[in-house]
Amino acid sequence: MSAGVSPRGVILTGFMGVGKTTVGQKLAQRLGWIFRDLDEVVEDKYGKSAGAIFAEHGETEFRSMETVALQGLLDENDSGHGQGVVIALGGGAITLPRNRDVIERSGALTILLEAPLEELKRRVGLDAKTRPLAASDQAFTQLFVKRQADYHLIRHRVQTVDKTIEQVAAELESVLAAATKPEVVQ
Numbered sequence: 001m002s003a004g005v006s007p008r009g010v011i012l013t014g015f016m017g018v019g020k021t022t023v024g025q026k027l028a029q030r031l032g033w034i035f036r037d038l039d040e041v042v043e044d045k046y047g048k049s050a051g052a053i054f055a056e057h058g059e060t061e062f063r064s065m066e067t068v069a070l071q072g073l074l075d076e077n078d079s080g081h082g083q084g085v086v087i088a089l090g091g092g093a094i095t096l097p098r099n100r101d102v103i104e105r106s107g108a109l110t111i112l113l114e115a116p117l118e119e120l121k122r123r124v125g126l127d128a129k130t131r132p133l134a135a136s137d138q139a140f141t142q143l144f145v146k147r148q149a150d151y152h153l154i155r156h157r158v159q160t161v162d163k164t165i166e167q168v169a170a171e172l173e174s175v176l177a178a179a180t181k182p183e184v185v186q
Helices: 020-031 038-046 050-078 097-106 117-124 137-151 165-179
Strands: 009-013 034-037 085-088 109-114 156-159
Touching: 009 020, 009 165, 020 034, 020 085, 020 165, 034 038, 038 050, 038 085, 050 085, 050 097, 109 165, 117 137, 156 165
Parallel strands: 009 085, 009 109, 034 085, 109 156
Antiparallel strands: none
């Protein structure tokens, strides 16, 4: 996205437990935009929880479903309804180049939410029922480390640790404003 162009979409990404959904809802409220959680969209579209999809079809199939849902959300946003959208991705969605391409083409601004590994473990509580990739401490840590290379591709970042939801949303709003500020040509 070039500076000076106001996106009609903000994509929040980051590891599980970082607060994408909670903060995304607050940001959308502050902006007067629509909020969509990609995992919920997939679950609604296919009539099964993410955990059930993982168990029945595996992660590869879930990621394919996720890409279809993401493209649909971004296409819907491009349809010109005039209202922006804040989309909270699942923690692994941004690791797929095809999803990064879909987002890039949409012109949405992607922002990585971050928190230290130990804080994320505390927040998630290693609940394999609702978070299929959080089955064990070791698996959680390995997945966190594995995803860092993809997360480092994201230019805009906001730390969530030791901040209220309101503080993080305000910081996200500032990142959005700065990213869309016209460049000064001298």
